[in-house]
Amino acid sequence: MAEKSKIPLHRDPFVRSLIVQLTIPALLIWGLYIMFQNTVENLARGGIKTSFDFLGEVAPFAIGFSPFWTFELGKSTYLDVFIIGIQNTILVAVLGIIAATTLGFIIGVMRLSPNWLVSRFALVFIETLRNIPLLLQILFWNFAIFLAFLPGPRQSLEFLNSIFLNGRGLYLPKPVVNDWSGFWVVLGVFIAGIVGTIILRRWAKQRQDETGKLFPARLVGLGGIILLTLLALLVTGGPISFELPALQRFNFEGGIELPLPLFSLWFALSLYTSAFIAENVRGGIQSVSKGQTEASEALGLPRGLMMQKIIIPQAMRVIIPPTISQFLNLTKNSSLAVAVAFEETVAIFAGIALNQTGQAVTIIFMTMAVYITLSLLTSLILNIYNRRVQLVER
Amino acid sequence: MTSVQHISKPDRLPPISQSGPIAWVRERFFSSIGNTILTFIGLYLLYLIVPPMLNWAILDANISGTDRSVCDANRDGACWTFIKVRIVQIMFGLFYSANPDQIWRPIMAFAILGGLITALLLPWIPKKPYIGAFTIFVFPFIAYALIHGEWLGLKVAESDTWGGLMLTLILAFIGIAAAFPIGIMMALGRQSDLPIIRYLCVLYIELWRAAPLITILFMASVMIPLFFPAELDFDKVLRALIGISLFQSAYTAEAIRGGLQAIPKGQYEAADALGLSYWKKTILIILPQALKISIPGIVNTFITLFKDTSLVSIIALTELTGITRFAAGSLEWKGKLIEGYVFAAFIYWCFCFSMSRYASSLERKLDTSHRN
Numbered sequence: 001m002a003e004k005s006k007i008p009l010h011r012d013p014f015v016r017s018l019i020v021q022l023t024i025p026a027l028l029i030w031g032l033y034i035m036f037q038n039t040v041e042n043l044a045r046g047g048i049k050t051s052f053d054f055l056g057e058v059a060p061f062a063i064g065f066s067p068f069w070t071f072e073l074g075k076s077t078y079l080d081v082f083i084i085g086i087q088n089t090i091l092v093a094v095l096g097i098i099a100a101t102t103l104g105f106i107i108g109v110m111r112l113s114p115n116w117l118v119s120r121f122a123l124v125f126i127e128t129l130r131n132i133p134l135l136l137q138i139l140f141w142n143f144a145i146f147l148a149f150l151p152g153p154r155q156s157l158e159f160l161n162s163i164f165l166n167g168r169g170l171y172l173p174k175p176v177v178n179d180w181s182g183f184w185v186v187l188g189v190f191i192a193g194i195v196g197t198i199i200l201r202r203w204a205k206q207r208q209d210e211t212g213k214l215f216p217a218r219l220v221g222l223g224g225i226i227l228l229t230l231l232a233l234l235v236t237g238g239p240i241s242f243e244l245p246a247l248q249r250f251n252f253e254g255g256i257e258l259p260l261p262l263f264s265l266w267f268a269l270s271l272y273t274s275a276f277i278a279e280n281v282r283g284g285i286q287s288v289s290k291g292q293t294e295a296s297e298a299l300g301l302p303r304g305l306m307m308q309k310i311i312i313p314q315a316m317r318v319i320i321p322p323t324i325s326q327f328l329n330l331t332k333n334s335s336l337a338v339a340v341a342f343e344e345t346v347a348i349f350a351g352i353a354l355n356q357t358g359q360a361v362t363i364i365f366m367t368m369a370v371y372i373t374l375s376l377l378t379s380l381i382l383n384i385y386n387r388r389v390q391l392v393e394r
Numbered sequence: 395m396t397s398v399q400h401i402s403k404p405d406r407l408p409p410i411s412q413s414g415p416i417a418w419v420r421e422r423f424f425s426s427i428g429n430t431i432l433t434f435i436g437l438y439l440l441y442l443i444v445p446p447m448l449n450w451a452i453l454d455a456n457i458s459g460t461d462r463s464v465c466d467a468n469r470d471g472a473c474w475t476f477i478k479v480r481i482v483q484i485m486f487g488l489f490y491s492a493n494p495d496q497i498w499r500p501i502m503a504f505a506i507l508g509g510l511i512t513a514l515l516l517p518w519i520p521k522k523p524y525i526g527a528f529t530i531f532v533f534p535f536i537a538y539a540l541i542h543g544e545w546l547g548l549k550v551a552e553s554d555t556w557g558g559l560m561l562t563l564i565l566a567f568i569g570i571a572a573a574f575p576i577g578i579m580m581a582l583g584r585q586s587d588l589p590i591i592r593y594l595c596v597l598y599i600e601l602w603r604a605a606p607l608i609t610i611l612f613m614a615s616v617m618i619p620l621f622f623p624a625e626l627d628f629d630k631v632l633r634a635l636i637g638i639s640l641f642q643s644a645y646t647a648e649a650i651r652g653g654l655q656a657i658p659k660g661q662y663e664a665a666d667a668l669g670l671s672y673w674k675k676t677i678l679i680i681l682p683q684a685l686k687i688s689i690p691g692i693v694n695t696f697i698t699l700f701k702d703t704s705l706v707s708i709i710a711l712t713e714l715t716g717i718t719r720f721a722a723g724s725l726e727w728k729g730k731l732i733e734g735y736v737f738a739a740f741i742y743w744c745f746c747f748s749m750s751r752y753a754s755s756l757e758r759k760l761d762t763s764h765r766n
C-alpha cells in the first residue's frame with residue numbers, strides 16, 4: 001500500500017504561519033529593545049531620568065488662558081499644565097465643531113441651490129478653503145489680517161454694545177447668577193418645556209398616524225419653551241444677569257475674554273472644516289435617489305415637508321459618519337495652535353513643558369495618549385451610530 | 395376616394411421662454427420671488443467683494459522696481475514687487491537664492507519628475523509599472539544627487555539650506571514614495587489570515603492615524619536622535635521625512651485596503667485554484683487590480699500630505715509656508731505678509747486643486763456602477 005502522502009514540514013500551512021507569526025514579533029521586539037536601550041543610554045548621557053515624577057514639580061512659566069482650571073504661577077504643577085492643555089483643546093474643539101457644523105450645513109445646502117450665483121459662491125468657498133493648507137490659513141488670519149488690522153482696545157469693533165473685538169481678542173458678556181433659587185426655577189421650567197415638547201411631538205405623531213392631520217409640534221414646542229422661560233425669568237425677577245466687558249484704562253475687564261490666538265484659531269479651523277462638512281452635506285443630499293423626490297412630489301407633499309420628512313432623514317444617514325470624522329480631524333488640527341501660541345495640549349505640554357523638563361519620552365507619550373483616546377472615543381461613537389442606523393434600515 | 399398625404403413638417407424650435415440664454419437666466423436667477431431676491435443679494439455681495447479685491451490684486455498692484463519704495467509710494471494695491479524680488483528664495487530656499495547660478499539643478503530634477511509623471515498619466519505610453527517603480531525607487535536618488543550636489547562634484551547644498559516650494563515638493567514626494575511600500579505591506583497585513591500579523595498591522599495603522607501630524611513631527615525631531623546610537627546623525631530634513639513617511643504610510647495603507655476589499659472574491663479563489671503561492675497570488679493577481687482601484691484614494695491622501703508639509707515650518711524648516719514668513723519678516727519687506735501668504739496659498743491651491751480634479755475624474759472613469 002502506498003504510504004499516506006505527507007506534506008513536507010516547510011510546506012505545511014500551519015507550521016509556516018506559526019513560524020511567520022513568531023519571527024516577526026520577535027524581530028519587532030528585538031528592534032524595540034535596541035531602541036529602548038539606545039534611548040536609556042542617550043538620556044543618561046543628557047542627565048535625564050525618564051519618569052512621571054516631573055508631573056508633581058512646579059511649572060516655572062505662566063499660562064494666560066484657562067477658563068475653568070485655575071493656574072497659579074509658583075504653585076501649579078506640570079500636571080496642572082497637562083490638564084489645562086486638554087481643557088483648552090476640548091474648548092477650541094467644541095467651539096469649532098459648533099461653528100463648522102452650522103456653517104458647513106448652510107454652505108452645503110447653498111451648493112445645491114437652484115440659484116446659479118448662490119451655488120457658484122458655495123463652490124468657490126469650498127474649493128478655495130479645501131485646497132489651502134490649514135496652517136497657512138491660521139497664520140494668514142492671525143498675523144496678516146487680525147493682528148495687522150484689528151484696532152486697539154479704544155477703537156474696538158463693537159456689536160450691540162456688549163460684544164467687542166480688538167487686536168487682543170474677543171470680549172463677550174458673561175452670564176452671572178445672582179439668585180440661585182430663582183435660577184433653579186427657571187432651569188426647571190426650561191427642562192419642563194423640553195419634556196413637554198417631546199410629549200407633544202409624540203402626541204402629534206400618533207394623531208397624524210391615526211387621522212392624517214398635521215400639527216406643527218416642533219414650532220409650537222419651541223415657541224412654548226421660549227415663552228415659558230422668558231415668563232419664568234420675569235416672575236423670578238431676573239436671577240441671571242450679564243456682566244458686560246467694560247473698557248478700563250488699558251483693556252477690557254469683566255465678561256468672557258477669548259484671546260486673539262484662540263479667536264483666530266477658532267475662526268480658521270471653523271472655516272476650513274466647514275468646507276469639508278459642506279461637501280459631506282452635498283454628497284448626502286445628492287445620495288438620496290431621485291425616485292424619493294418624485295414619489296413625494298407625486299404624493300403632493302409641499303417642498304418644505306418633503307425636505308423635512310423624506311430627504312433629510314435619509315441624507316443624514318450618509319452625512320453623519322464622515323462628519324463625525326471631520327470633528328475628529330478638527331480636534332486633531334487644533335494642535336496647530338502651536339503656530340499662534342494658543343495654550344492647548346501640544347503648545348504648552350509637548351512644546352513648553354518638554355523644553356523645560358527634557359522629559360521627551362514621557363511627554364510625547366502622554367500627548368499621543370490624549371489624541372489616541374479622543375480618536376478611539378470618536379470611532380466608538382461612530383460604530384454605535386452605524387449599528388443603530390443599520391438596525392433602523394433592516 | 396381621397397388620399398391623405400403625409401408631409402412631415404420640420405420640427406419647430408422650442409419657444410424662446412423654454413430654451414436659450416433667456417430661459418437659462420430666468421431659470422437660474424429669477425425662477426421665483428425668493429430666487430430673485432437671492433440673486434440681487436448675491437449681486438450686491440459680488441459688488442462689495444470683487445471690485446476691491448480686483449483693485450488690490452491687479453489694477454492698483456505694484457510689480458515694477460526692485461525695492462519697496464515703489465510699494466511705499468502706492469499703498470492701495472498689493473506689492474507683488476516683493477514676490478518678484480524674492481521669487482528664487484520662495485521657490486528654492488536659502489542656498490539657491492544665495493547661488494542663483496545653481497538653480498538649474500532643482501529645475502532639472504523637477505523637469506525629470508514632470509516628465510515621469512506625464513508619462514504615467516498619458517494613456518498610450520506602455521510599461522507603466524516600470525516607470526512607476528523607477529519614479530519611486532530610482533528617481534529620488536537622481537534628485538538628491540542634483541539638489542545636494544556632493545555626488546556629482548557640484549557645489550554642496552546642505553539640507554539645512556533647502557527651502558521653499560522645492561522643499562515642499564521633496565517632503566511630499568519622498569513622503570509618499572517611502573510610504574507606498576510600507577503602506578502596501580501594512581494593507582496586506584491587515585487583510586492577512588494570520589492573527590498576530592493582522593493585529594500588529596491594525597495597531598500600527600490606527601496609532602499613526604490617531605495622532606496629529608504635529609505631535610509626530612515633534613516626536614521625530616525630539617525622539618529619533620534618542621532612539622539611535624549617538625554616532626548616527628540625522629539632520630532636520632531627514633527627521634521630518636521619517637516622521638512624514640511613517641504618518642503617511644498609515645493613510646496609504648487604508649487607501650490600499652479599500653482597493654483590496656473592492657476586488658471580487660472570485661479573483662482570490664481563482665488564484666488559489668490555480669495553485670499560486672500567497673506572494674505570487676498577491677503580486678500577479680491582487681495588487682495590480684487593487685492598486686489601480688485605490689489610485690484616487692491615494693491621490694486624495696497625497697493632497698492632504700501636500701498641504702500637511704506646511705507643518706514642518708513649525709519645527710523650523712523653511713518650506714513654502716516657512717520661507718514666506720521668513721521673507722516677509724526680513725527687514726526689507728517687513729509687513730508684506732498678506733502678499734506672501736496670498737502667493738503661497740495660490741501655489742498650494744494650484745497643486746491641490748488640479749490633483750483633486752484628477753482624482754475625481756479618475757474615480758468617475760473607474761466607477762462602472764450605474765447609479766441614478
